Every structure is written in C-alpha cells, then in structure tokens.
Amino acid sequence: MVEAFFIYFALMVVFCSVMVVSRKNPVHSVLWMLVMFFHVAGLYLMLNAEFLAATQIIVYAGAILVLFLFVIMLLNLKEEIATEHSVGGWPGGLALAVSFLLFALLAFTGFTVKASGKWSIQEVSRLTHTKALGKVLYTEYLFPFEVASVILLVAIVGAVVLAKKKLKS
C-alpha cells in the first residue's frame, strides 16, 4: 500500500517536471509546477516530515508560485514565447542532464548511514518532527540560522533599493 503511494507520487513528480519544461505557454508551466509541488509535499509526508510538507505548500506553492505568476502576467511574454521556444538546445541539455543523473546515481551508491545519535526515528516521532526540527535549529544550528536571517534582511534592503526608490534625474 505504502509502495503504491510512493510510486504514484514519484511518477507524478517526474511527469509534472517534464510538463513544466515542455509547455509553450509559461502560465501552463507554472500550473504544472504547482501540481508538482503538491506531490513533493506528499513525498515528504510519507517520510513523516510533516513540517517540511507544510512549508513546501505554504512557501513554494503559496508564495513563490504566486510570485512567478505575477511576473509572467506582468511581462506579458505570450507572443514572444509562442514564436521562439526558449529551450531550443534541448538535445544537448538532455544529454548533460542524463550524464549528470548517472553520475549522481553512482555517487549515491557510496552513501553511508551513520549511527543515529540523539535523534533516532523513534525519538523524532515521539517528539513530532516539527518540535525536533525546532530544537535542533535553535540550539545546534543557531549560528547558521542567524546568518540566514541576515541574508533575508539584505534581500529586503536590496528589493527596496532596486524597486522602490525613486530615480534621481
């Protein structure tokens, strides 16, 4: 039963990804991407990672995709896209992607499973995934977390400077 769900989600992710890059209309691409994001969230749920699944939907499907749609609608690229497909060199790209995939699969064979320390599967499911993640993030990974907050601040400052400030003539 679990395998059936996994196969469904995995195949849909691959299928949707292919649809995203092969559609001529960018709005269709974005909508296929939305479907893909939901299926990725499904995969996360199967891994007992409910926090990641929720963020996947809230952040990617909710925020980033809406942004994509806005940009596409603002730019109004339709005619340009229809005449000239943006992914013309796909055979080369495909060859590169396939060779990359083969290398990546090869690299995965070398992966090792380390003895789980404090956070065993039982411990994570006892505390719930969200709580466990929060604990690690605010203790062990506090420093990277704070650096990430500075990055977000720079992004905000940059967006204001590049988009909002009036040009001086």
Place this chain on the structure above:
Amino acid sequence: MNMPDLQPLMPEIVFLGLALFVLLAELFIKSKETIGLMVIVSVAATAYMIPQSFGVTFSGMFISDGYSSFFKFIFLLNLILTILISIQYIQIERAEFGEYYTVLMFSTLGMMIMASAGDLIVLYLGLELMALSTYILAGFIRHDARSTESALKYFLLGAFSSAILLYGIMLLYGLTGTTDIMKLSSLLMKNGMRLQSIFAIVMVMVAFGFKIALVPFHMWAPDVYEGAPTSITAFMSVGPKAAGFAVIGRVFLTGLEGFSADWRLLLVVLSIATMAVGNIIAIQQHNLKRMLAYSSIAHAGYAVLGVIAGNTEGLSATMNYLLIYAFMNIGAFSVLVLLRNEQERIETLEQIKGLARNHPFASALMLIFMFSLTGIPPTAGFVGKFFLFRALVYSGYTWLAVVAVVFSAISAYFYLRVVMYMYMYEPEEGVTQDISTAAPLGLALLITSLMVIAIGIYPEPFVNFARLVVG
C-alpha cells in the same frame, strides 16, 4: 543548553551591529561623506577586535584563527578602499542611495563568515550573504541598462553555481554523514568510495571556480565587470575572489586533504586554462574595464598556483598575492573612477590617448599599477608573483612555473599598451579628459600606490606575516 562562546564571533557581531546602525543612520544623515566615515570607523573597530577573537565556537562551525584573520584583513581593506573611491563616483552616476554603504558592509560580513566557516552549511550561508549583496550592488545604477543587465546575469549564473555547490555539499554529507570541514577528510578516506568522492569534489570545485572566475566558469565575469558601477567592479574583483580563495584553502587543504592528488590535477588544468584565456583574450579588449576583467581572471589563475603547491609556503604566497592584488587592482580601478567626469565615461583605450599631456600625475599612477599588474620590479606585483612561482618550484612543479611566467610575459602586451596609449599619442579631438578632484579618491590612490611601491621595495614584513599566520 549552555550559552555558546561568543568571543570568536565578536568582530562579526560588532560589524553586523554597526552595519545595522549605518542602515538606520542613513535615514537621518544626508551627507554621504559622514556615512562613509562611519563605515570606516566601523571597519577600524572590527579590525581592532579581530586579534582578540581567536578560538573555535558553535562546536566547530566557526573558526577564528590566523588564517581567517588575514583574509578578514583583506576584506576590510577592500571595503575601506571601495568606500573611498565610491563617495563621489556614485553621485556622478546618480545612484547615491545610502543603502549602498550598508550593502557593501553586509557583503563584507558574508566574506568574513566564509573565511571563518568550519562547517559547509555556514560556508554556504556566508557565500550567499556575500553574493546576494554583490548582485544588488552590481545593479545599483538603475537607470543604466548595462548595470541592470550585469546584475541580472550575475544573479542567474550565481544562483546556478550555488545550486551546484549545494549538490556537492549534499554528496559530501551523504558520503560522510557530516558537514564539519575538519572531519571530512578522514571520514571520506574511511568510506573509501573514491570515484563517488571525486564526483562530489568536482561539484564543489565548479562552484568555487565560478566564484573566483576560473576558466571555464568565467563567462559571467567580463559582462558583469563591464556593466557594474566601476567602484563595485573594483570591490568584487578583489573581495569575493579573496573569499573564494579563503574557502578553497580551508576546504581543499584541510577538508579534502586526502584527495589532494586528484584535486591538484584538476586545479593544474583549470589554472593553465585560466591563465591562457585571461591573458590572451585581454589582448583584444579596447574597453579598459573589460580588459581589467580578463586580467582579473588571469590573476585568479596565478593565485591558484599557491594552492596547487599545497604547503605552507604556497598558501602564504597565495594570501600575499591576494593582498598585493587588492592594492594594485583597486588602484587601477581608482584611476578609472578618477577619469569618470560629469560628461562622459572614459573607459576605452582611444579615450585615454595622450592622457599624460593633460594629467601627468594620474597617468603616472596608472603606469605604476600597470607595471605592478604585469609583475615588473620594483613593484608589489613582482614580489607577489616571485613568491608564488618560488613556492611552485620548491614543491616540484617547475614546468608549471615556466608556463605561468610565459603567460605573465604575454600579459605585458596589454598592460603596457595602456601606458603606450597614455604617453605616446596625442589626445583625441572631442574627448573631455576632466578628472575628479574628490579628496577621498585621492587618499585611496595615495594608499594603493604607496603600498604597491612599498611592498615592492621592502616585502619582508608582509611575506613573513602571511607565513607566520599560516604556519
């Protein structure tokens, strides 16, 4: 949970606090000179904290040692010089938003975190902080299409290289179960998956190669350097490059020590390609900014030689070279900033024809920087190259040193051509060769030219300092 030891982090914390202060102060203080001065005072305060900060904290994620301090010194120096050349320049370009200074500070903060990163996650976040700030700065002249194009190009390719770096980090994590740089080497050796490890190393190297613009990952550099504001071109041709070298030194020489034969071979190929492409394509450039972009690619090729040598001698030679490169390269860009007047951008060889007639002093400075970039004694550029090549010969790569010297000789053609155009031609009709008279810019030129000559004549203390710091 005990409170982590914040002592090693103090310079960064102070610097971040002051950057936030500058961001707020800019709302009330309209004088850009005052803001610039505040940044310089912040840098001084941070530099003062660095020697007292040695230590390791956050269970090995953040390492403050001699090595990182030397690089932080280069970043802070780069920031000061950039501020000095920027104050009047961004007014002429009509882009004098106060955020300029804060974003420069954030970018420098990112570099400082990179230099101190003991963990791949921290390294990645520092790199993103630095890169994101630089993208913004590259597009700062919003009404100029070239500047916007350069920012966008830099952003897209930078995001791509970040993704590759993340793949590399993911593979290293999968192979070892850790992101701690200090533990990588032994765990990779224990795992014993050679081919898989090399694939991960290649990914990491591609991403770093992009940051320091090694051929064939250099395609972004000429366009971005040409389009960005000249002061920012000076900033990003030194700072992010030095930061890239800081992490290369840390990750390859410590984290991936066990695979040194493999990555050394890769770096040899990359460095030869970089020196060849950088120096040979620079010959065809008539735009000075573009020429300096290719020259900066070539110089990354030289600096890698010290990492290839791979010992204390080599690494300290690379660090020295980066310090010297900061002085001479920012100096050369300062002269370009000096030549930017209200009417036009003086950027091409034709426009600087006969500059020596109108501005003998500015031409003499340019001459010093061009000699130094070529590596002619008694300038600092010679000292830098000398120690690099010496380290290379001592570690058994004599043939590579010969190759580097040959490319160095080729580079003389396009550097000295600039000198020839300034001194041996009559000025063109209709070109206004007015120069800026801003005092801060003059100070930047004074510092850079004096240092280029001082290091060239008396290199001893600098060389010993870098050696002391590494060893």
